[in-house]
Amino acid sequence: MLYKKNRIRFALTNSHFMVSGTKHLSSAQREQQIINAADIILTQVGVQVFTIDRVIEFLGIAKGTVYKYFDSKDDLLAEVSVKALSMLLNYFRLSQNESVRGTDRTRAILSACYSFGQDYPQYIELLFYMERPEFSTGATNYITMSEKITDFVKRHIELEIENGNLRKNLDPNYTSHVMWGSCMGVMQFLDAKKNFLENVGTLTQKQLVETYIDIMVAGMAA
Amino acid sequence: MLYKKNRIRFALTNSHFMVSGTKHLSSAQREQQIINAADIILTQVGVQVFTIDRVIEFLGIAKGTVYKYFDSKDDLLAEVSVKALSMLLNYFRLSQNESVRGTDRTRAILSACYSFGQDYPQYIELLFYMERPEFSTGATNYITMSEKITDFVKRHIELEIENGNLRKNLDPNYTSHVMWGSCMGVMQFLDAKKNFLENVGTLTQKQLVETYIDIMVAGMAA
Amino acid sequence: MLYKKNRIRFALTNSHFMVSGTKHLSSAQREQQIINAADIILTQVGVQVFTIDRVIEFLGIAKGTVYKYFDSKDDLLAEVSVKALSMLLNYFRLSQNESVRGTDRTRAILSACYSFGQDYPQYIELLFYMERPEFSTGATNYITMSEKITDFVKRHIELEIENGNLRKNLDPNYTSHVMWGSCMGVMQFLDAKKNFLENVGTLTQKQLVETYIDIMVAGMAA
Amino acid sequence: MLYKKNRIRFALTNSHFMVSGTKHLSSAQREQQIINAADIILTQVGVQVFTIDRVIEFLGIAKGTVYKYFDSKDDLLAEVSVKALSMLLNYFRLSQNESVRGTDRTRAILSACYSFGQDYPQYIELLFYMERPEFSTGATNYITMSEKITDFVKRHIELEIENGNLRKNLDPNYTSHVMWGSCMGVMQFLDAKKNFLENVGTLTQKQLVETYIDIMVAGMAA
DNA sequence: TATGAATGAGTGTTCATTCAT
DNA sequence: AATGAATGAACACTCATTCAT
Numbered sequence: 001m002l003y004k005k006n007r008i009r010f011a012l013t014n015s016h017f018m019v020s021g022t023k024h025l026s027s028a029q030r031e032q033q034i035i036n037a038a039d040i041i042l043t044q045v046g047v048q049v050f051t052i053d054r055v056i057e058f059l060g061i062a063k064g065t066v067y068k069y070f071d072s073k074d075d076l077l078a079e080v081s082v083k084a085l086s087m088l089l090n091y092f093r094l095s096q097n098e099s100v101r102g103t104d105r106t107r108a109i110l111s112a113c114y115s116f117g118q119d120y121p122q123y124i125e126l127l128f129y130m131e132r133p134e135f136s137t138g139a140t141n142y143i144t145m146s147e148k149i150t151d152f153v154k155r156h157i158e159l160e161i162e163n164g165n166l167r168k169n170l171d172p173n174y175t176s177h178v179m180w181g182s183c184m185g186v187m188q189f190l191d192a193k194k195n196f197l198e199n200v201g202t203l204t205q206k207q208l209v210e211t212y213i214d215i216m217v218a219g220m221a222a
Numbered sequence: 223m224l225y226k227k228n229r230i231r232f233a234l235t236n237s238h239f240m241v242s243g244t245k246h247l248s249s250a251q252r253e254q255q256i257i258n259a260a261d262i263i264l265t266q267v268g269v270q271v272f273t274i275d276r277v278i279e280f281l282g283i284a285k286g287t288v289y290k291y292f293d294s295k296d297d298l299l300a301e302v303s304v305k306a307l308s309m310l311l312n313y314f315r316l317s318q319n320e321s322v323r324g325t326d327r328t329r330a331i332l333s334a335c336y337s338f339g340q341d342y343p344q345y346i347e348l349l350f351y352m353e354r355p356e357f358s359t360g361a362t363n364y365i366t367m368s369e370k371i372t373d374f375v376k377r378h379i380e381l382e383i384e385n386g387n388l389r390k391n392l393d394p395n396y397t398s399h400v401m402w403g404s405c406m407g408v409m410q411f412l413d414a415k416k417n418f419l420e421n422v423g424t425l426t427q428k429q430l431v432e433t434y435i436d437i438m439v440a441g442m443a444a
Numbered sequence: 445m446l447y448k449k450n451r452i453r454f455a456l457t458n459s460h461f462m463v464s465g466t467k468h469l470s471s472a473q474r475e476q477q478i479i480n481a482a483d484i485i486l487t488q489v490g491v492q493v494f495t496i497d498r499v500i501e502f503l504g505i506a507k508g509t510v511y512k513y514f515d516s517k518d519d520l521l522a523e524v525s526v527k528a529l530s531m532l533l534n535y536f537r538l539s540q541n542e543s544v545r546g547t548d549r550t551r552a553i554l555s556a557c558y559s560f561g562q563d564y565p566q567y568i569e570l571l572f573y574m575e576r577p578e579f580s581t582g583a584t585n586y587i588t589m590s591e592k593i594t595d596f597v598k599r600h601i602e603l604e605i606e607n608g609n610l611r612k613n614l615d616p617n618y619t620s621h622v623m624w625g626s627c628m629g630v631m632q633f634l635d636a637k638k639n640f641l642e643n644v645g646t647l648t649q650k651q652l653v654e655t656y657i658d659i660m661v662a663g664m665a666a
Numbered sequence: 667m668l669y670k671k672n673r674i675r676f677a678l679t680n681s682h683f684m685v686s687g688t689k690h691l692s693s694a695q696r697e698q699q700i701i702n703a704a705d706i707i708l709t710q711v712g713v714q715v716f717t718i719d720r721v722i723e724f725l726g727i728a729k730g731t732v733y734k735y736f737d738s739k740d741d742l743l744a745e746v747s748v749k750a751l752s753m754l755l756n757y758f759r760l761s762q763n764e765s766v767r768g769t770d771r772t773r774a775i776l777s778a779c780y781s782f783g784q785d786y787p788q789y790i791e792l793l794f795y796m797e798r799p800e801f802s803t804g805a806t807n808y809i810t811m812s813e814k815i816t817d818f819v820k821r822h823i824e825l826e827i828e829n830g831n832l833r834k835n836l837d838p839n840y841t842s843h844v845m846w847g848s849c850m851g852v853m854q855f856l857d858a859k860k861n862f863l864e865n866v867g868t869l870t871q872k873q874l875v876e877t878y879i880d881i882m883v884a885g886m887a888a
Numbered sequence: 889t890a891t892g893a894a895t896g897a898g899t900g901t902t903c904a905t906t907c908a909t
Numbered sequence: 910a911a912t913g914a915a916t917g918a919a920c921a922c923t924c925a926t927t928c929a930t
Contacts, residue, residue, distance in 0.1 A: 048356060062916045131414035174433040185407015192353035203395060211396035219441025284891040506912040575858035578714060618877035629851015636797035655840040663885025728895045
């Protein structure tokens, strides 16, 4: 351990989160362990500061081990974002419970997106990071998951149009992208202005989001 | 030797853009000169590749000089974004010409935002870069300019509510932020999916933006 | 993310080349199987990019297995070069057909060397790689094969001296080394300046080699 | 200095070779200092093991400093090889003293090449390294120097043809390349088989080289 | 006021080799 | 005999920031 730098920023400790016993795990276990660790690191420090070094320091494993399972840092992040996206999809699904009717169903989806952003702001950042044009990954899981989300929203729109709750002249393809893009934008705005909005007592995040949702739903309603 | 990056170098030449005669400028002039240079660099290469080194290479001045006028790279970028924001504000203003009536005035603002993004994609990137929570700057100019934009939009909303074009129950404060956040989100989405949208022949940027604007305006209209 | 290498990946498939049925081979078979695989990899990608990982990926065997049979990567390469050298020896042999007479027989040997280099440039690279002083191997096969080549050339020289085609005062021992070294040098030069020579229309590889052979043969002729 | 690895291989100490006083040198001085250091490292350990890390460890300077003066490792090596080539050129020049006549002048050039290889075997390796097709450098000095050498040899050949010492039908362009390539090959062979030749008492380097030169000169003589 | 040489902790990535099972 | 997970030192290259002159 001659190789220890004076690390100022974050001291994360490998605790009960991890698979116990760190030597010679099965492929699947190790891969999952690394993804979990990456997830934790990401959640703690954010994408912009996420490094492979932090991951291995956290796990106490060698660098080569990470690169055995993931071709690149971005591939690892892609895997984490699969988790993020599937959680988001779950938020979407849960939002659509039977008792909710009419345009409230659409409202519920946007709300779910907001809740997700509140619960996991770092995931929002991650999703933005991955949407950068430079980002490229061979991780097909990510692509698949991404399409699943889009499809879910698209089908929701189609259904609600059929049900007469949303305007007939909305193109579900475009509209789903519009919902995604605008919602992510508002999310990011909230994240960025977090402190700003907290300080100015009169404006609240909740209120802002509700305004956004109001406008969107009103704009899409039949 | 496998380790060769694609060294993309941009050879920018300091020409008539700059304050002529680079020696012995007044403080204010020097500061402006640096901002201008930073602006040019940014416009040419984008935030992600923007470095102080490029700026000084372009100007032919010393590094210390930059740090004399700006506390950090981010401070300098904040100053550049003042320019970006004031241009955007101008787009907004120009969009509000007399002949446009009713909700088309609101539509025009969102359209202006899109046009701006088309014309200066690098500025959009910059604005996003600055909206990351990590970003902090003492640059008051930036804050001021930011508020000017917000105010402009806010006043627009207030006015259109008065005119009976927008719904009375819209809170101009929140609504202006909603417009900003969602619009930027769609912009970013467009940037990220640029290639994707180009390839899939059936989806077009223009169409996507129009869908977005349609929904927003419909959602805000009286 | 700026740090993306050009990941050139070669997808080689283990087909009919290999010993069929990969499990439970005899020691000798396994060893040969690995050498064959290494040979194929080398031929496809060259020494500089040759890795044990590629070999085992190709064969679908474990890393430990390779290290059971070969003490090091260089030992394995040495074994591959045995094959290369024996092919070269074959080129030499074939060059000496009955109808060729006089100094043309010597010329034919140097020509064969050139042809070999043209046909298997990767082998030339390998031979160079192995001639670096750092390279050390216990592989006796390599030494043996190396001597066989030297002996062949040496005997050729002895014979041609007897036949009165080459100068009597040439020491076959030294001369064979001279032929080997100089020829390999010219080969390497050709490889290095490949593009250069192609572009400069007036200089051709063929011409260069012929000049070399001319000088050598004239210098050795009786 | 928390960052010190257990370094097994070479402990080089920065002694009287270096410019004294290591802080804040002029550009030119620092550049030269780095080249000198690189030269020393190269001479001690050879190209294959030459690293920027060794250079900075030797000089006790920061990595960034090296990259301030040289765009890449290969660029630095190119600069070292300029030195090597200019020394070789000097060997060539010195070999051509007035008292030497006839084909001995050509012989002297090849001899000079050998002497150079004896005196600086690592330079030979370096030159080979740089002749690899992968190698590319923007260092124009290297190109220039390389051409100077070629030209020197070419002019020598032209002159000796005029003088009637070399065959009229030799093309100086090709012949100079042949001399270079073959000579370098023999040099490399000597370097590689150094130990081999030392052990086998009967063969000597000197003898081998003389055989080579004999053949070449005889082959080129009028 | 301006300079610009120097810094150095990062960053992602590689790959020969080891060794417990 | 075979496995294959794990290692970790190495390496090239970056860039915001400092500070002595």
